[in-house]
Amino acid sequence: PTVEVTRADLSEVLHRSAHTEADFLFDDTVTALDQDEGGVDVTFRRSSPRRFDLVVGADGMHSTVRRLVFGPERQFAGDLGLYGATVPLEPDAIEDPTEMTMLTVPNRMLVLHPSRTTPLAIFTFRAAQSAPHDRKNIALHKQTVADAYADVRWRAPELVAAFLDHPAPFFDPLTTVRVPSWSRGRVVLLGDAAAATALLGDGSSMAMAGAYALAEELAAHPVDHTRAFAAYESRLRREVGPRQRRVGPLSRFMVPRTRPGLTVRNAVGRAVGRTNRTASREAANR
Ligand SMILES: Cc1cc2nc3c(=O)[nH]c(=O)nc-3n(C[C@H](O)[C@H](O)[C@H](O)COP(=O)(O)OP(=O)(O)OC[C@H]3O[C@@H](n4cnc5c(N)ncnc54)[C@H](O)[C@@H]3O)c2cc1C
Known part of the structure; x- marks a missing residue:
């Protein structure tokens, strides 16, 4: 069976285990890193x-540590041609808290995920035309989701409305991150900052495995x-490399461009679902 741990729960467990050993500075960010033979001067x-002594950049896909030490994000990010967007929903938005429901039409997938406490609508789609991405332009994100799902039925109108109503819903292009070397002097990258596999891979597992391997070494x-x-x-490249190579084909398989592609995906999904007993159901577009 699949066991899912929410990101918030995982963060809480990690914080609880580490707070007696480490200083946590919340609501702050690194603005400069200057290293020499003996250490790294960090400005906040x-x-x-x-x-x-050392700096570990574990600050995610859009890592500031990576930008300051390794170079701008565009050097390392690979676009998969897909967007991911999510919005939290009211608890009564789902009927069965143990089941994930999804609808896929060509180029667009819509998942209703029960999560643990707060159900989530997840939009994964290929936009008709890719606009230059502006991470701060929430109005553009909302318009992009509304346009992409305008002709989708099932519960799409209601879920898009929830996305439009939310003050700051999550929206990001699905990208991979490939950095030729994960360390420079006394600074090392970890997790998505070093090697993101977009949300179609095992990003959290890789980040945790990376932290463990780095601590051991x-x-x-x-x-x-x-x-x-x-x-x-x-050690980590042996795990991450094959996953990164799979992400492109997997994203095309998961969000097919055509109806025949969709038929194949659903048939494979049903077969895998039977083997894994995955609690998911494909909805009809009506
Ligand atoms: C919608 C969605 C669904 C996903 N689903 C799954 C899934 O089901 N399974 C899975 O394995 N993976 C999933 N992933 C991927 C997974 O979330 C990431 O791969 C994983 O979180 C990477 O961990 P990380 O610690 O490297 O980065 P993050 O989890 O992104 O953590 C980085 C941290 O650094 C902080 N930070 C960023 N910049 C700064 C800064 N300048 N200063 C200080 N702090 C900073 C951030 O606030 C954040 O707390 C999903 C991703 C998305 C977006």
Whole structure:
């Protein structure tokens, strides 16, 4: 059976386990990193500057650490031609809290996910024309989702309305991140910042496995971070590489462009669902 842990629950568990060992600075960001032979000087937007032995950039897909040390995001991000958008829903938006329901029409998928406490509508789609993406332009995100699902029936009108009503719904192009080398001096990247597999891969599992491998290698090479970083990267690339190669074909399979593609996907989905006993159901577009 599939076990799902929400991102919020996972963050809480990690914070609870680590807060006695580490300082947490909330509501702040790194603005400059300056490294030399002995350490890294870090400047924050709010907190006082500090010097660290090593810096781990675990700040996600749009990593600031990566931008400051490795270069602009466009050098590393690969566009899959798809967008992902989500909006939380009222608890009564779903009938069965144990079942995920999805509707797919060519180029568009709409998933109603029960989640643990707050149901979620997930829109995954190929837009008619890809506009230059502006992460802060919420009005454009809303218009893009409304246009993409304008002719979709089932519960699309109601779920699009929920997306339009929300003050800041999630919206992002689905991209992969490929960084040729995950460390530079005393700075190393981890998770999506180093190697994102978009939301069609096992991003959270890879981020956790990466953190574990990095901690193990630093413990094994306590006075040689260069060796530790190299060993960590080589271990993780064996896991991440095949997943990244699968993301392109998988995204085309999951969100087919045509009806025949959709028929094949649904047949495979039913077969896999029978084997895995996945609690999901395909809805009809009416
Ligand atoms: C809609 C959606 C659904 C997904 N579903 C799944 C799934 O079912 N299974 C799965 O395995 N993966 C899934 N993923 C992918 C998964 O969420 C990521 O791969 C995973 O969260 C990566 O972990 P991370 O720690 O590298 O980055 P993140 O989880 O993105 O964490 C980065 C953290 O850094 C913080 N941060 C960012 N910038 C700064 C800054 N400048 N200063 C300070 N802090 C900063 C962020 O606030 C965040 O807390 C999904 C992703 C999306 C968008």
